[in-house]
Amino acid sequence: MSESGYTFVPLTGEIRPGEPTDFRFAVTGPGGRNVTGFEVRHDKRLHLIVASRDLTTFQHVHPEMSADGVWTVKLTLPAAGAYRAFADFAPAGGPALTLGADVFVAGGYTPRPLPAASRTTTVDGYTVELAGDLVPGRSSRLALKVTKAGEPVTDLQPYLGAYGHLVALRGGDLAYLHVHPEGAPGDGVTKAGPEIVFYAEAPSGGDYRLFLDFQHQGQVRTAAFTVHAGPSAAQPAPSTTPSGKPGSTPSAGEGDHADQGEHAH
Numbered sequence: 001m002s003e004s005g006y007t008f009v010p011l012t013g014e015i016r017p018g019e020p021t022d023f024r025f026a027v028t029g030p031g032g033r034n035v036t037g038f039e040v041r042h043d044k045r046l047h048l049i050v051a052s053r054d055l056t057t058f059q060h061v062h063p064e065m066s067a068d069g070v071w072t073v074k075l076t077l078p079a080a081g082a083y084r085a086f087a088d089f090a091p092a093g094g095p096a097l098t099l100g101a102d103v104f105v106a107g108g109y110t111p112r113p114l115p116a117a118s119r120t121t122t123v124d125g126y127t128v129e130l131a132g133d134l135v136p137g138r139s140s141r142l143a144l145k146v147t148k149a150g151e152p153v154t155d156l157q158p159y160l161g162a163y164g165h166l167v168a169l170r171g172g173d174l175a176y177l178h179v180h181p182e183g184a185p186g187d188g189v190t191k192a193g194p195e196i197v198f199y200a201e202a203p204s205g206g207d208y209r210l211f212l213d214f215q216h217q218g219q220v221r222t223a224a225f226t227v228h229a230g231p232s233a234a235q236p237a238p239s240t241t242p243s244g245k246p247g248s249t250p251s252a253g254e255g256d257h258a259d260q261g262e263h264a265h
């Protein structure tokens with residue numbers, strides 16, 4: 001939640017499940033004061049990502065800042081449990097940062113396993129197919145192909161200066177990956193679908209959850225995938241317990257990709 005002298009400070013107390021709440025926060029700078037000067041990146045001064053700890057819900061929203069540097073956005077967190085909010089911004093004259101803070105919603109909580117890894121997911125009648133692999137320690141190309149009713153979608157609309165926005169979070173600790181799109185609308189090269197191409201670097205092996213925001217026919221939707229970076233999770237660790245102990249059986253995700261978050265604006 002702190003880096004380079006900047007701190008992400010949530011100001012909202014209790015949040016109840018399913019109730020729209022004004023989520024308020026500030027970013028304080030090296031002097032301890034609220035920062036009010038931000039660079040515009042991808043059309044906005046600050047991008048706020050909120051994911052449930054189990055990575056089954058995701059929202060990408062754009063809060064408004066008051067003159068005193070307090071940001072506010074209406075959030076509805078669907079169920080009790082732990083969430084992580086990420087503020088992605090660059091203070092004027094400062095470094096680009098992504099700072100995270102935990103947000104809790106009171107009530108009984110049943111954690112769900114990470115949905116099973118898959119190269120295809122669906123959202124609102126769109127199918128999104130992933131080509132390419134996350135590779136620990138180096139940048140790799142990921143292409144996401146959008147189709148609807150079997151037909152490639154070739155008229156994606158620019159959203160925040162790109163045909164798609166991809167957020168990748170590591171399953172174990174919600175580490176936030178920086179992902180760069182290839183090309184931009186209007187550059188004379190980048191097509192409006194069906195493929196959206198990104199470069200992403202996984203800092204380690206393990207499971208990651210990818211969330212793709214794309215806009216078509218005036219509506220933004222989020223497609224979510226679980227992907228594994230590095231050697232298969234099913235591989236036994238070298239030289240561990242000599243006998244007996246059957247590994248846990250991670251029969252995760254019963255075809256569970258109906259977890260697309262809402263994209264509030």
Ligand SMILES: [Cu+2]
Nearest residue numbers: 047048060061
């Ligand atoms: Cu954003």
